[in-house]
Amino acid sequence: MNWAEFFSMGGRGAFVWGSYGAFALAVVIEIALLVRRTRKGRENP
């Protein structure tokens, strides 16, 4: 498979990768916030 072709997504790469990127970012942010909340709760019970 041609990777350049894969990343271009038929010329719609920005939309496809933008969507998947935003989803990944949202999941990472949610997990990070929850980890921080959990740590905070453990440190100051």
Next chain:
Amino acid sequence: MKIYRYASPTLFYPLAGALWPWFAGFAAILGAVGLYMSFFVAPTDFQQGEVYRIIFIHVPSAWMGMFIYLVMAFYGVLALSFNTRISAMMMHALAPTGAMFTFIALLTGALWGRPTWGTYWIWDARMTSTLILLFLYLGFMALTHAIDDTRRADRAGALLAIVGSVNIPIIYFSVKWWNSLHQSTSVSPGTAPKMAQIMLITMLVMVFACWAYSIAMALVRVRALIREREAGAVLEGTQ
């Protein structure tokens, strides 16, 4: 085993602690499989080309956004009628994840709409009602944070969750009730799915990944809430 005993936060705490790693694991495995299928197994769509691949995160996010709100409303009913603390805590534990999925559904919808419809956004029935869903989530979180008394905050939040759930059928049926730019339902109970089987399977794998993720997040968050609210209580399996 009496399931009701887990309505006690101190007993639910270790149960949630034992369960969440399983759901997190399922989410990771299903997510990896689903992403692989999204890009390497599902074929190019004959009408929309490659951009349709957004469906594999757009539809699961939209479903989770709606479903989590219904679950919140259900816990709201339990919290108001039985006054169980854990039900109210589950509402709070679910809201941020539901808001996240609704936001992603709107954003991926805009990014999908631009190349296929020629616009990021219009004030169409489905999009507007989904935006209202996001505001309901944000409103729930803002309202419950604004009230200092926990019991009053829980009651107000439960009421908002229940009243707001009227919006869910509006979102779901909006493409039937009104002329909408949004494409009509491709997958619904009782009818054959209007999409290729491999695309449908890929989407369902992503849906289950999102389910497992949501359950894991809600369980971890409810544990954080129990620690915050039940300070001083003896929590089994605190690690």
